[in-house]
Amino acid sequence: MTERDLHADVAEILLTEDEIGAKVRDLGARITADHAGRRLTLVSVLKGSLPFMADLMRAIDLPVRIDLMEVSSYGGASTESSGLVRILKDLSASIANEDVLIVEDIIDTGLTLNYLMRYLRGKNPRSIKVCALLDKPARRLVELDIDYIGFEIPDEFVVGYGLDFGEIYRNLRFVGVLRPEAYES
Numbered sequence: 001m002t003e004r005d006l007h008a009d010v011a012e013i014l015l016t017e018d019e020i021g022a023k024v025r026d027l028g029a030r031i032t033a034d035h036a037g038r039r040l041t042l043v044s045v046l047k048g049s050l051p052f053m054a055d056l057m058r059a060i061d062l063p064v065r066i067d068l069m070e071v072s073s074y075g076g077a078s079t080e081s082s083g084l085v086r087i088l089k090d091l092s093a094s095i096a097n098e099d100v101l102i103v104e105d106i107i108d109t110g111l112t113l114n115y116l117m118r119y120l121r122g123k124n125p126r127s128i129k130v131c132a133l134l135d136k137p138a139r140r141l142v143e144l145d146i147d148y149i150g151f152e153i154p155d156e157f158v159v160g161y162g163l164d165f166g167e168i169y170r171n172l173r174f175v176g177v178l179r180p181e182a183y184e185s
């Protein structure tokens, strides 16, 4: 794929760069207030959470440690969740007795987060919470408590600000709805 006009593949901008920026600052302030006097371990789930993690950590005014996991729930370029969760990259350090905040770009079926919560609870953190930028409740298959949610979005195929289709579009500064022609071609 060469010379592709990323912006032309977007039918509609759902969340602008400014809207995302304001929301991330708001989430950071809430997380800071809720954890005053404590230190947090932010666990980001690659790769989609990368821009959100980078912005959110700088919006939190607390001592934070960061760690990165990579899991896979979607098969290749498919737009449907396979329900399979594989750990591609594990934590680098112990989270025993740490206050952990999982940082996710999107909760869709919830299968990934459901698995991750169980996996991370087994490592005996002091507490574990979740911050997700985007929530697509229409697609939920398992019930979950999400402590911090940026935006509820409709059941549309979204890309940008970390979210991909076929590994591209992650570098768009906004979240947009992908034109069906872009994933049907």
Ligand code: PRP
Pocket (backbone or CB within 6 Å): 045, 046, 047, 048, 049, 071, 072, 073, 074, 081, 104, 105, 106, 107, 108, 109, 110, 111, 112, 113, 163, 164
């Ligand atoms: C996305 C997202 C979540 C998961 C959510 O990751 O970052 O981890 O899917 O879907 P679910 O609620 O249906 O489980 P993806 O597997 O697409 O990987 P990526 O972050 O590398 O794009």
